[in-house]
Amino acid sequence: MKVADKHGRIIQAAIKVFARNGFFNSRIAEIAKEANVADGTIYLYFNNKYDILITIFEEEMGKIIATVKQELATTDNPCEKLEMFAFQHLSLVEKNKDLAEIIQVELRQSSKFMKEYRNRKFAEYLQIISSIVREGQEKGIFRKDVMPGIFKRAFFGALDEMSRFWVLSSKKKYGVKTAAKQISQFFLNGILESPCPALSKVKKVKTRRKKVGKK
Amino acid sequence: MKVADKHGRIIQAAIKVFARNGFFNSRIAEIAKEANVADGTIYLYFNNKYDILITIFEEEMGKIIATVKQELATTDNPCEKLEMFAFQHLSLVEKNKDLAEIIQVELRQSSKFMKEYRNRKFAEYLQIISSIVREGQEKGIFRKDVMPGIFKRAFFGALDEMSRFWVLSSKKKYGVKTAAKQISQFFLNGILESPCPALSKVKKVKTRRKKVGKK
DNA sequence: AATATCTGAATGAATACACATTCATTTATT
DNA sequence: AATAAATGAATGTGTATTCATTCAGATATT
Numbered sequence: 034m035k036v037a038d039k040h041g042r043i044i045q046a047a048i049k050v051f052a053r054n055g056f057f058n059s060r061i062a063e064i065a066k067e068a069n070v071a072d073g074t075i076y077l078y079f080n081n082k083y084d085i086l087i088t089i090f091e092e093e094m095g096k097i098i099a100t101v102k103q104e105l106a107t108t109d110n111p112c113e114k115l116e117m118f119a120f121q122h123l124s125l126v127e128k129n130k131d132l133a134e135i136i137q138v139e140l141r142q143s144s145k146f147m148k149e150y151r152n153r154k155f156a157e158y159l160q161i162i163s164s165i166v167r168e169g170q171e172k173g174i175f176r177k178d179v180m181p182g183i184f185k186r187a188f189f190g191a192l193d194e195m196s197r198f199w200v201l202s203s204k205k206k207y208g209v210k211t212a213a214k215q216i217s218q219f220f221l222n223g224i225l226e227s228p229c230p231a232l233s234k235v236k237k238v239k240t241r242r243k244k245v246g247k248k
Numbered sequence: 249m250k251v252a253d254k255h256g257r258i259i260q261a262a263i264k265v266f267a268r269n270g271f272f273n274s275r276i277a278e279i280a281k282e283a284n285v286a287d288g289t290i291y292l293y294f295n296n297k298y299d300i301l302i303t304i305f306e307e308e309m310g311k312i313i314a315t316v317k318q319e320l321a322t323t324d325n326p327c328e329k330l331e332m333f334a335f336q337h338l339s340l341v342e343k344n345k346d347l348a349e350i351i352q353v354e355l356r357q358s359s360k361f362m363k364e365y366r367n368r369k370f371a372e373y374l375q376i377i378s379s380i381v382r383e384g385q386e387k388g389i390f391r392k393d394v395m396p397g398i399f400k401r402a403f404f405g406a407l408d409e410m411s412r413f414w415v416l417s418s419k420k421k422y423g424v425k426t427a428a429k430q431i432s433q434f435f436l437n438g439i440l441e442s443p444c445p446a447l448s449k450v451k452k453v454k455t456r457r458k459k460v461g462k463k
Numbered sequence: 464a465a466t467a468t469c470t471g472a473a474t475g476a477a478t479a480c481a482c483a484t485t486c487a488t489t490t491a492t493t
Numbered sequence: 494a495a496t497a498a499a500t501g502a503a504t505g506t507g508t509a510t511t512c513a514t515t516c517a518g519a520t521a522t523t
Contacts (some may be wrong), residue, residue: 112444166439173442174440174441174442175440175441176439176441179430179434179439180422180426182422183427183430184434186409186410186413187406187430187431190406190409190410191403191406193409194402194406194408194409195398195401197405198401207395211395211398215402218438219394219402219435220434220435220438220439221439222438223435223436223438224391224394224399224435224436225389225390225436225437226388226390227388
């Protein structure tokens with residue numbers, strides 16, 4: 034039971050190798066070597082190279098969603114939930130650099146199948162955010178004109194880009210806590226010190242123009 | 249001068265084909281066919297397949313940065329600049345779906361070179377955002393505790409994720425204007441209706457904890 | 464307890480094939 | 494006629510996948 038669990042070893046090796054070279058530039062032989070397994074052995078556990086990638090996503094993403102949901106259940110304050118989500122997300126990325134890189138970089142391959150696939154799993158993850166927003170709106174804490182569907186993407190996107198920075202550059206200028214705090218504060222309070230001056234008396238009339246409704 | 253400009257035709261064909269299949273799943277033969285050119289002709293204009301991708305990025309990204317900078321010069325109100333940036337970004341994505349998909353999906357390939365590459369060009373683009381923030385802070389409009397380096401990523405990330413949604417799903421639930429308006433409002437004003445209740449009297453002491461200064 | 468038989472997980476050399484790139488030839492331009 | 498541009502069939506390489514073979518351990522036979 035020490036050298037066993039080939040499945041797990043292959044997955045872990047693949048995460049490492051895919052993160053290192055990218056999916057298309059990774060050789061099955063390299064994964065096999067990393068896992069201390071023969072090339073052919075991989076095909077006893079996976080149908081093909083692509084199947085390994087899918088499995089990584091499937092198995093690991095599930096864990097993440099579960100972890101986050103569980104953590105959020107410890108408070109019912111929407112503001113705090115948002116901040117917790119940010120912190121959790123960034124922490125998970127930091128703890129699993131290789132996995133994060135694969136999810137961020139490789140799973141964006143435009144294969145039709147992957148598009149669908151990513152959507153399904155991600156929908157669930159994004160859903161967490163929009164639920165928080167709706168909860169906050171019901172409690173009268175969040176503005177009613179905030180569209181949860183847009184918000185969830187904006188919030189996730191902000192975290193995601195911040196992660197990418199870490200994943201790709203590896204030299205972190207900001208800590209997880211600082212980043213999580215800042216980002217959730219942007220979204221909660223905005224960045225305005227005083228009300229914005231000209232927005233009412235604007236006259237530019239350049240490209241953009243239209244109403245969008247006061248509120 | 250009608251059937252000429254092979255360079256341009258190849259680039260345009262490649263944008264289409266890469267967006268359709270992804271870089272690695274695209275065949276030179278397919279690009280050649282799409283451009284009405286012989287396979288070999290492509291090698292009269294480009295060193296190799298990868299060179300085509302680089303060129304797409306180099307040529308098109310430059311145009312975009314120029315356009316956005318020019319547009320922002322029409323106002324000196326930081327708030328408005330932020331909203332214009334959002335609108336411009338999303339508009340450009342909408343107008344160039346294929347290109348947007350390539351920049352979003354393909355250029356995230358983890359090849360070492362591309363990492364560096366993306367960074368250089370993107371730095372310039374992100375720089376635009378942080379400049380707006382600093383300008384706003386100097387004018388006393390934006391809060392001083394906002395870190396421009398984090399903000400630029402958060403803001404760009406929010407727009408980027410919104411774009412991805414459009415690029416991948418193609419069925420737009422929200423218009424460009426609505427999205428740009430919402431996203432810039434999130435960042436300017438936050439989403440709070442009333443001050444958040446518990447944040448002061450929080451006791452959870454779960455994972456996160458730290459200050460960041462009142463203001 | 465010793466020996467024979469079976470089993471299927473693991474191996475890695477051999478296979479098969481897709482496709483980027485080349486270049487001898489053809490076609491257009493001057 | 495000379496030069497340049499374009500062609501596309503042929504080449505060669507790289508690598509995912511296969512499969513005949515091995516062999517450690519389980520099970521049966523004596």
